[in-house]
């Protein structure tokens with residue numbers, strides 16, 4: 001077994017696998033360690049596939065905008081596999097005046113930092129998506145947003161990284177990191193000790209105890225998130241959808257099925273969220289919500305439901321940073337339920353940090369030491 | 376947790392077989408050859424295979440082809456079928472209209 005390398009990436013989700021890919025592309029020798037038997041079995045293979053800039057916190061907007069402009073459009077070609085990227089816009093829907101006020105606030109914030117997003121009325125919405133219920137009176141519209149297939153995107157990064165020689169081990173749990181003369185040099189696992197010059201922690205919610213083992217704590221909690229998928233339908237629309245009420249989001253896939261997610265309101269208190277069991281009330285709630293926006297889907301059948309576990313940072317955006325106090329440690333975690341769309345650019349930056357370079361995208365709002373007591 | 380898996384484990388070359396064009400997953404029309412080839416591209420578990428090719432993700436949710444896919448993958452990997460963990464069973468048991476699944480509260 002190979003146990004020594006330049007960089008060890010912990011976690012084989014889209015963040016870890018894409019980081020490994022960008023490192024290997026630069027000739028760096030990489031080992032990826034994954035706790036699960038299956039590659040990408042965490043959030044990366046359970047998410048809604050939204051590749052959104054609109055509605056994002058301005059601190060992660062540079063990553064979102066960079067990815068949409070420079071990475072997503074050519075990703076299928078680069079990885080040699082169709083990741084089903086569609087750039088047909090995002091509609092965030094509103095049914096009440098209060099919804100519209102909330103959407104306008106978000107749109108104004110994003111416009112102020114250069115994103116093309118504007119408010120449109122019910123009639124304009126129907127021109128973009130004719131299936132919409134009359135209850136929808138307005139929306140924010142971001143034409144450069146879109147979606148991709150998370151299952152394929154995650155495996156495409158894995159496959160390409162592996163082709164470039166990245167050594168993956170699955171069913172190996174990282175227990176802690178080890179220091180040699182004050183530098184992170186060892187990764188201690190269920191299968192023995194690995195040695196490296198640099199560790200990238202991209203283990204989702206599992207990142208917290210790993211970082212704790214060398215005295216670094218990032219305040220984040222697990223939170224369950226439910227998702228449903230329908231049988232295949234003839235193509236209806238390609239927009240990514242969300243709502244001001246946050247009752248559902250989703251899109252139609254290339255396969256024809258619709259993937260929808262949403263929350264019943266009790267997510268923060270779900271039992272054992274890290275086991276990723278579907279909750280009993282949420283699938284029904286999501287179906288009810290969708291009926292209020294797309295009555296045309298009422299007779300469409302749900303074939304499967306599942307859940308994922310978010311890694312929610314206390315201020316809702318991830319940590320993407322090099323750790324100052326310890327040489328040889330980079331963290332990319334706490335994506336807080338919206339790390340898929342920014343995964344390519346986040347991973348590109350993580351690879352730069354791991355190579356000792358300066359980040360080429362602005363991540364100044366995503367530092368690990370930003371968590372201070374309230375004023 | 377299962378046994379440590381080296382993703383560069385030597386499983387030999389992909390050798391085309393005569394019945395590679397036989398459809399194994401009828402819902403999503405996935406062939407034996409596609410499944411065998413995917414194993415050589417690093418797709419080593421049932422969960423990965425379903426996400427990679429969509430086998431077992433259609434209307435019957437793999438109730439028809441699940442065992443066959445497992446057998447084909449095990450042979451390709453040189454392991455026993457019982458060493459491959461089956462796919463997680465997921466609700467609902469049968470495909471269900473959204474308006475019916477939505478109707479889980481009495482008095483609505």
Ligand SMILES: Cc1cc2nc3c(=O)[nH]c(=O)nc-3n(C[C@H](O)[C@H](O)[C@H](O)COP(=O)(O)OP(=O)(O)OC[C@H]3O[C@@H](n4cnc5c(N)ncnc54)[C@H](O)[C@@H]3O)c2cc1C
Pocket residue numbers: 010011012013014015016033034035036039040041042043044045046047048049050051052172173174175202203204205206207210225226227261307308309310332333335336337338339340341342
């Ligand atoms: C239902 C749902 C819907 C979502 N919808 C969207 C969306 O529409 N748009 C969007 O942008 N984002 C969305 N997200 C968020 C997005 O999926 C995640 O932010 C993203 O996938 C994070 O990737 P990751 O690689 O950091 O995490 P993960 O994919 O969870 O990967 C972490 C990996 O680390 C492994 N690991 C953990 N501990 C250890 C250990 N000790 N040793 C070794 N390995 C370990 C885990 O097994 C896992 O494979 C959604 C998430 C969910 C759950």
